[in-house]
Amino acid sequence: DVLLQAYDLRTGSRIFSNKTHNAGVTCLLSHSKHEHxxxxxxxxxxxxxxxxxSMKQPLGELNLGGGIWRLKIDPLERDLILVACMxxxxxxxxxxxxxxxxxxxxxxxxxxxxxCYGADWCLDVxxxxxxxTATCSxxxxxxxxxxxxxxxx
Numbered sequence: 001d002v003l004l005q006a007y008d009l010r011t012g013s014r015i016f017s018n019k020t021h022n023a024g025v026t027c028l029l030s031h032s033k034h035e036h037x038x039x040x041x042x043x044x045x046x047x048x049x050x051x052x053x054s055m056k057q058p059l060g061e062l063n064l065g066g067g068i069w070r071l072k073i074d075p076l077e078r079d080l081i082l083v084a085c086m087x088x089x090x091x092x093x094x095x096x097x098x099x100x101x102x103x104x105x106x107x108x109x110x111x112x113x114x115x116c117y118g119a120d121w122c123l124d125v126x127x128x129x130x131x132x133t134a135t136c137s138x139x140x141x142x143x144x145x146x147x148x149x150x151x152x153x
Contacts, residue, residue, distance in 0.1 A: 004040060006055070016055045020048065029071040029081075034097070039081065041068030047083060047093060049100045060100025064091050069116070074131065075123045080106070082133055084119040090135045092148070111144045112137035 004018040004025050023043035030052075031037035037059075038050045045065050048058040066088025074080035079095040090109040093100075118136035122145070123129060131148040 002042075002044075004055070018050075018055050020058055020061075021046070023067075026067070026069050027071050029073065032073060033077050033079070039071050041071050041083065043067045045085070045088075047071070047081070047100065049095070058100075060103070062093065062100050062103055062105070064088065064093070064105070066116070070119050072120055075121050076129065076131060082119050082121060084116045084135070086115050086117065088116070090116055090119055090133070092133075109133070109135060109144075109146060111135070111146075112140055112142060114139035114142075 002021050002023055004021060006015040007013065008015055021042045021044055025040055025042050027041040029039040031039060036052045038052050040048045045067055046061045046063050047068055048061040050058050064083055064085045066085035068083055069086045070084035072082040081093045081095060083091045083093060085091055092106045094104040094106050096103055112135065115138035117138055120134050122132040122134055124132065133146050133148060134143060136143045
């Protein structure tokens with residue numbers, strides 16, 4: 001279960017098999033803004049990006065800790081990725097043109113005291129497009145909503 005594999009559904013034949021992950025692959029996300037960009041999360045705690053035209057090696061990877069369970073692209077398409085890192089926290093990563101090599105860990109959210117599973121964005125279009133995250137964890141039965149505030153330099 002550490003393999004990332006793709007099959008042609010018409011023929012049932014395997015298109016590729018990738019052995020980059022060191023533990024089970026838990027989530028896949030096709031990036032809506034960057035054609036051919038695929039993001040993966042794994043129990044091995046790494047967020048990875050791939051070019052779907054060449055899946056042998058990742059374009060980049062970032063260790064976020066805790067095992068990655070969920071990936072969500074921000075609704076404003078600013079290359080922000082909300083990541084649920086099960087045994088660590090919730091993180092927001094800034095991609096740079098879809099690339100992880102020059103990405104930045106913008107923030108981490110440690111409000112939950114249990115396994116971090118659920119995460120999504122919420123956009124309040126009535127008030128200047130304010131951006132929020134909604135997160136939930138497994139055992140603490142808690143839903144947290146946080147506003148994302150951009151720093152202006």
